[in-house]
Amino acid sequence: MKRLIFVSALSLFSFAAFSQDDAVSKALVDGFRKEKEKSDKDVTDPKASAKASFWMERAKLYENIASQASGVDSSAAKTAMEAYKKVVELDVTKKGEPGKSSKEATSALTAGEGTQLFNAFVKQGAEKYQAKNLNGALEMFTLAQDINKKDTLASLYGGIAAQQLDKKEEAKKSFEAYAANGGKDPSVFYGLAQLYRAENNFDKAIETLNTGLKQAPNNKDLKAEIVNILLASGKEDKAIQELEALAQSDPKNTQNLVNLAILYDNMQRTANDSIKQMSSKMGTGNKSAAAMTKNLESEKGKIEVYDGEVKRISGLIKKQPKNADLKRQLADVNAKKKETLEAIAKMEGEVSAAKASAASSDNAGMEKQLADLKAKQADASSKAMTNYKKVLEIDAANYDALYNLGVFYFNEAVILKGEVDNMNMTEYQAKGKEIEGRVCGKFKKAKPYFEKAIQAKDEAEAKETLGIVNGVLEQFASKNVACVEE
Structure with missing residues (x-):
């Protein structure tokens, strides 16, 4: 199956926000490394790890590492997510209600306003994609979708990664989410339709293309693909x-x-x-x-x-x-x-x-x-x-039209010749010569189209057929059959 290529995908990896660690100061990276080592050590400390405040600090540390220095930990966003979940688990009031930190963590886990965890996942997913770690990229984009279920960015690139991994079900799920959330890129709808077409789910493929046409009413590729799928489905x-x-x-x-x-x-x-x-x-x-x-x-x-x-x-x-x-x-x-x-x-x-x-x-x-x-x-x-x-009339040198018109008249000649071949002697004497003249006329009419087709494009099929036509016309000439063009 043809792979889906998005021109817009290239822009994702050119954003300054997604630059690699060579743009980050060494001092900042060193600082993050030290803080990470301390946090990782304190995880095993029963007193520290029992406090919601520790997990909140750890969540924000790893979130910053993911956003600013992925070289320290290429999957820092996942650690930040787990830390935020721990905050939600530990910060509970005596009444059993979420505390202030718990609410803040929940906001981060659901892409609340002003939070950065979602962006951290998208950034690290993009970096893994650049490094050709498609499985890692897909994991990051999928988790990003879990955080922000209304987003189109992570679902778009999660779908691309999944398709390149030939994980069709995951690709469909991501592209469907993209479409449901108002995504407008026609190539996504085209690619999703291709996935359904490969399963012979033609109705779903056409439904997907029509959804895409609502977003891009004049897109010629989507319209043309509807025709192709209708033909494929009979x-x-x-x-x-x-x-x-x-x-x-x-x-x-x-x-x-x-x-x-x-x-x-x-x-x-x-x-x-x-x-x-x-x-x-x-x-x-x-x-x-x-x-x-x-x-x-x-x-x-x-x-x-x-x-x-x-x-x-x-x-x-x-x-x-x-x-x-x-x-x-x-x-x-x-x-x-x-x-x-x-x-x-x-x-x-x-x-x-x-x-x-x-x-x-x-x-x-x-x-x-x-x-x-x-x-x-x-x-x-x-x-x-x-x-x-x-x-x-629009393009006098259009090879397909020229060749197919030649074939059209060629086939008409063959069908008409079949009538002559099936005649007995009495029938042939009565009208055989007249029909042979019309057969000759059809072949003669086909000839210039094949000649012009060869001039437009030097294709073997046109040259071979023209050779057959010339041979037939020579036979008619040797029999003194006058070509009658209708």
Whole structure:
């Protein structure tokens, strides 16, 4: 899966507030080291560690280390958090209510006004990210989110770190928090949608993109990705609606027009394939009935033969009434005639059923479906052509439009040639030459588009197809077929 890159992420690590310890005076660092050593030692002192005041001092010390001298302790913010929690635990009045220090600590743990613990976590998370310690960075950004649940900064960068670690669930959780808290960066919504798309959760992906569009209504990437996801989820008609809207709002955007043309082109090709399948299925039913009728007539022809044999053998028996062999022959012929009559009766029923099936309501329904498919194919074909030409009106050297238009006419030629290939000699003599002229015309119409496509971009696919077109046109020329362009 493509990694999400945020340009804005770079700014996080360029803030002066997030500079490394080389900008901090040595005296300050040394002072923090000494205070840290003393505090760490006093943690093991039962008297000191029993006082809320000790933990408050320790919390503020580590908070300052995190904010001003991370080189002393790269995870100082975590120690500060634990110390503040200890203050809340110890500073309780006789009535069981929070004391003054407890309230101050609670404020720090919930990002109250004027507190710095949240910023300390974000800073140390950024530093770990810079040092490529992504797991450490993610931990810091996650804890920062726990402190300030309404923030967008920590959720943004926590999501980035999680995604780079391929921790998809954590990435989604962070990006969702970013969105819920009013984050506006379109790339976050795009990246979150990609995470859902990778799970085939297309509805959630589109919902995410639409949420992003509320924050950035004119963002082209979010709009285009909605189309891509609709296509990936098989909702081609909806994708076309979205692209039509994009093309209308931004009529000079050739990529939208190319994509729209390609969608209509694909739609007409799919419809054409369905037309072939349905026509074949309907034709099979009619051919089956015709073949069965032919077999029936052949079987009926046997009766005449048997009747002739019965007449001949009966005449011989009259002359030789005691001839046992003749009597046996007559019995065999009558038995075969009886079997044939039974077979004819069965075949007549089958022929009748086959004819009824060919003319049934199901077949009538297929005729309606076939008509609808042909209308859909014609409409999609017209719209594909219109949009390809719109692209070329804006950019006459657009490779995609040129190549696809060439393919469009090439495929029309192939389909038309299929009609000629399926003709018998009588049909070919009647109209084969005329259709071959139209086939030649389609190939001739495709040729300049491939030539211009090659001029726009030297691609092998265009050159190979142009070679095929030239070869076909040479064959038509050798057969003296006149190309008829429609």
